[in-house]
Amino acid sequence: MKASDVKPAMRNIDLDLKIVEIEEPRSYIGRSGREGRVTTAVGEDDSGRIKISLWDNDIDKVKVGSLVRIRNGYSRLFRDEVYVSAGMYGRLEVTE
Secondary structure: OOHHHOOOOOOOEEEEEEEEEEOOOEEEEOOOOOEEEEEEEEEEEOOEEEEEEEEOHHHHHOOOOOEEEEEEEEEEEEOOEEEEEOOOOOEEEEOO
16 A cells, blocks of 8 residues: 555555654553553655654654554544554554
């Protein structure tokens, strides 16, 4: 799949992207009371760019210029923009 093909509320997304931007991580407290971190990155392929939600340990895996592979991810609409994430059931791998 390509970044330009991703629409809101999709499941089983497989993407290969290059990270071109990463925001500063911010803290959150989950429903269970557990504290964590989240940030937004921008990934691109030859079809365009898409925002990526990076959670907790995935934040430390990537930097600007990293090539990442998202497997079994999902997408959602947040503040009128489409975001993709590996989520709990998917996987984010750094390939380079």
